[in-house]
Amino acid sequence: MLIRRATDILPSEITPHSVYLNRRQFMLGSAGLLLPVASIAALPASKSGYSTAEKPNSRQDITSYNNYYEFGTGKDEPAIHAGRLKTRPWTVAVGGEAGKPHSFSIEELLKFPLEERIYRLRCVEGWSMVIPWVGFPLASLLKQVDPTSRAKYVAFETALRPGEMPGVARRVLDWPYREGLRIDEAMHPLTILAVGLYGEALPGQNGAPVRLVVPWKYGFKSIKSISRITLLEKQPPTSWNMAAPSEYGFYSNVNPAVDHPRWSQASERRIGEFLKRKTLPFNGYADQVAGLYRGMDLVKNF
Template sequence: MSKLPKEPPAGEITPPALYLRRREFLKNAALFTGTASAIGGGLVGLTGGAARLSAGGGPGGPGGEATPLGSASPPATPGTSSSGTNARGPFVTDEARTSYEDIVSYNNFYELGLSKSEPAKNAGRLRLRPWTIACEGEVQKPEVIDIETLLRWFPLEERVYRMRCVEAWSMVIPWLGFPLAALLRRLGPTSRARYVQFTTLLDREQLPGQRSDVLDWPYVEGLRIDEAMHPLTMLAVGLYGQSLLGQNGAPVRLVVPWKYGFKGCKSIVSIQLTERQPRTTWNRAAPDEYGFYANVNPAVDHPRWSQATERRIGELRRRPTLPFNGYAEEVAGLYSGMDLRESF
């Protein structure tokens, strides 16, 4: 442990030369990090009312023009939602939000590019309408759901979540979405449903990063059913009161705030309940570095750097990383009796 660097190298962590061929990637997996999602979370603030998304924006701005759902400016007073509603309760953080500009310009979404800036540049390729999500597997009511129907079914809530990337940087993001549990209850899991698998769109024209063989596409992530049903787990469709942009996982993405950001599958087209644990993308590519659970644990270092501290985007000083990203009181019971070093 003492030989580990205190933090990943500054700038782009993944050397571009490693993306040339999958064989090189697998051979050199120990030389670089990767995460397919930059966004995760901290504790929650809820807005009043049920905001609704429209069909999405056109070109303009970093990665396209977001559809307004409310004010895009950070709330003036810590502890209030971006709509100004007081939001004290079990899902509240008074930490300063990361700026909208940083959230939409500093991204890990390899399907849209391998650097932090490429996803925003390429996001205009992603066609957000029409969009459907196939909900199937061990459910009583399998259904292919279009995004407008999904938005009509569930009232949207603003949740201000901390996000901790496996690369040791972090953000605080005011997401807009709804609890994943609400959708799963509507589908009716069978008694055999033990896991939930999420899959990203596979389309090399819309997602040019999929033309590389750096990973096996499409991107797949998964949760245990109890993790998926936890009140903190959400499907996000917006942030800062605006619809999601492509680089942030539009039109719908997974957010699990106590896990590293790569668990947050983006641009989801399939939600499948399964009896067996899904074979997730980064865990298949580098199992010694990216576990299935990916719970934020400052006591378990990445093989190439310490996870004890993090760099909050927009701040100069590093800060200590909290167990379960600060959600231990809410979620530690899910892992009672588990060795969190072995099941990382």
């Protein structure tokens, strides 16, 4: 009598009983090895006094209604295409008027103490949202490279990846996307580099893996997917200003008293609300930032 079957199963093929009992955790763990770490990692972040108490927009709203022309000019296009952007490895080269220029890897950036910053975001187009960012003050990063006394401005550049960014095939803007701040604006505690949204890694359409957030300026100043930060003595050129100098100034502070040449900036539609609300000077952050512009003509310096 030949009973061979039983011996075909090697002891090494038998699932240990403990693994069998914890099979759900085992599956989760294996899945984690296959997925990019960033997509499942929760970002530990502390609360911040700079956050607004207003109700944040839904994750769905924040991640499906975006202006990110590198992935198309439609609001729905970034959510469709931005997944193509490879965010690992990623470095942000910080240099220029710096005593200790340094290229920060994304891993180094994620080691900065992270805070949740719930900020209002006001788009120059007349809509707004409340967004729970996760990030750290830009000042913390800039201090590490030791800006020289000649560092009066900070220039930012978005990565340019024609193979991953279908929108750059057309010269809607002069790529790469560029933005800039005055050094005191850059060092202001409200100005952050965001690496997360709703406690998780930043989605591509929101500017993964690292973006600027300057809540008192129109949204286009908050440049996405930053690859380079340069300290400068002179004011740097900025993308929207180069495209239409009469419509988008270097400062672009939210200002209900200064209209866009083609539409009013006096009010805005908060996403999720039916009727428009009044736009606040400096997007409601006047108490913290109005002092930066004391004595300046904000109509001329729009």
